Amino acid sequence: MSRCLLIVNPTAGRERAKYYKQPLKDQLDTMYDEVEMRITNGPGDATDWAREASLTGYDAVFCMGGDGTLNETVNGLAQAGRTSLTFGFVPLGTVNDLGRALHMPLHPEAAIAGLKKPHYQKVDIGRVNDHYFVNTIAAGFMPEAVGAVSIEQKTRLGPLAYFLTGLKALQNHETYLFKIESDNGVYIYRSPLIVLMLTDSVGSFRNIAPAAQVDDGKLWLGIFKDFTYLDLLRAIPEFMAGTPLSSEYMSLTTATHVNITLVEGSLTTNMDGDQGPDFPLDIEVIPSFLNVCVPSQPHHAMNFLPYGKPHLPSPKKIIKKIPHE
Template identity: 70%
Template sequence: MKRCMLIVNPTAGRERAKYHKNTLKVQLESMFDAVELRQTGQAGDATKWAEEAVLTGFDSVFCMGGDGTLNETINGLARGNKPVKFGFIPMGTVNDLARALQMPLHPEAAIAMLKNCRTVNVDIARANDRYFINTIAAGIMPAAVGHVSIEQKTRLGPLAYFLTGIKAMQTHQTSLFKIETDDGQAIYRSPMIIAMLTNSVGSFRNIAPQARVDDGKIWLAVFKDFNYLDLLKIVPEFLAGTPLSSEFMTLKTLTHGKITLLDDPFLSTNMDGDKGPDFPLELQILPSFLTVYVPA
C-alpha cells in the first residue's frame, strides 16, 4: 500500500494553505492509496513528522508552506535517511527551490502539475547537524533580511529582501572568514558569504547561474565590500539579471569544507530563509539525496 504524508503549515504564506490544502489532498488521493494530512502547530513539527514518515514506511512526503517549512521537512527526511520521495507546494515569498526546479509558483498551478509529473534527484547539504536545500548565508545582508516584515513581504515580494539587504550593505560592516576546502585555506574580509546549491538565491539568478540542483557541488560566493559607486553599477545590472562579475565576489565550488569566523563571534547564519547553525560551519554535500516531484 502506497502511503503519503501531507504536512501543511497553516500560518505560511499569510495563512493561504486553508484555501488549497483540500485540493492538494484530493490530488494526492488519486496518486496514493492513503493520504495522512497533518497541520503543524509549532516550529519543529514538520521535521519530527517527516522523520516519522521515513521510519514508518511512507512512500512520499509532501509539504505545503514557505521555505521554512520546506527546510524543516527536508531535515526530517535527511534524519530518517531512507529513500522517501518528496513533493512540495510553494507558499512562501521567495520559493527558491521551486524556481530552480521550474515549478509553478502559484499553489493551484503547482497542485495541477502533479497530474503530470516526474521525479528528479536533487542535492542537499549538511551544515553542522542540520541540512539545507538552497542556501546558508552569513553577514550584513542575511542578518538584515531576517527583519523584513510581513507587510514588506506582502507589498514587495522578493524585492523586499533585496532592498533591505542593499540598504544594510551601506553600513560597510565586514567580518573575517577562514575558508578551508580541499584546495587549501584562505582568509577573506567580507560583508557577506553565501553557500548555495541552486541557481536561485532570494529569487535572483545572478550569483551562481551555472549551479544545477544535481551537480554535486556547493557554490560559495564571498562578496567584496561594495562602495557607493559599485552599488550604482550593481543594482540595475542585478535587477536586469546580469551575472555578478568576479570584480564583486569570489565564487568557488566545494563538496565539503569548513568556514570559521575569526573576528566576530556573534554573527548568526541564515539557512533557507530562517536562522541557521552557528559558526564554525562544517559543510558537506549529499549528492542527489532527495527525490523530488517536478513538472513532467
C-alpha cells in the same frame, strides 16, 4: 499499498493553505492509496512527522508552506536518512527558491495542477553542523538585515522586501574576517558577505551562481569582495537585468566540503531564509538525497513577483472557487 504523508503549515504564505490543502490532498489521493494530511501546530512538527513517516516506510512525503516548512520537512527526511521515498512540495511562501530552481509553477493552484503529470528529479541537500538545508547558507551584513524583514513587509512587497532591505543595509555595511577550509585549500578572507549555494536561485536572484544545478553534487561558494556603495549603484542595473554577477564583486568556487570559522567578531547565519546555526560551520553536500516530484509545466519565474508571471491552468478542474486574494 502506497502511503503518502501531507504536511501543511496553516500560517505560511499569509495563511493561504486553507484554500489549497484540500485540492492538494485530492490530487495526492489519485497518486497514492492512502494519504494522511497533518496540520502543523508550530515549529518542529514538520521535522518530527517527516522523520517518522520516512522511518515507518511511507512512500512519499509532501509539504505545503514556505521555505521554512520545506527546510523543516527536509530536515526530518535527512535525519531518517532514507533515500527511497518521494518528496514533494507546494510553495506558499515569499521567495520559494527551490521551486524557482526546479522551474515549478509557483502559484499553488498551478503547482497542484502540474502534479497530474509529474516528473522526478534528484536534488542535492547540504548538511551544516547538525542541520540540513536545501538552498542557501549565508553570513554577513545581508542576512543580518533580511532577518529583520517583517511579515507585513513580506506580505506587501514579496521578494522585493528583501531586496530593498538589503540595499539599505549596503550603505553602512561591515566586513568580517573568515577562515575558509575546503577541497581547494585554506584561505583567510575579509568579506562583507559569504553565500553557500546548492541551486541557481538565491533570494529569487538567478545571477549569483547561474551554473549551479540542483543535482551537480557541488556547494557553490560565493565570497563577496568589499565594495563601496557607489560601486554597487553602478552594478545594480546590470544585476537587475539578469547579468551574472561579475568577478569584480564576488569570487565563486565550488567544493564538496567547507569549513568556515569567523576569525573575529560575531555574526549570525541564515539558512534557507531563516536563522541558521552558529559559527564555526562545517558544511558538506549530500548528493541526490531527495527524489522530488516536480509538477509539469516548466515555469520561469520573474524576480520580485511572489509567483512570477501568472501561469494558471484551467481553474475549473481543480479548484471550483477560491476566495479572491
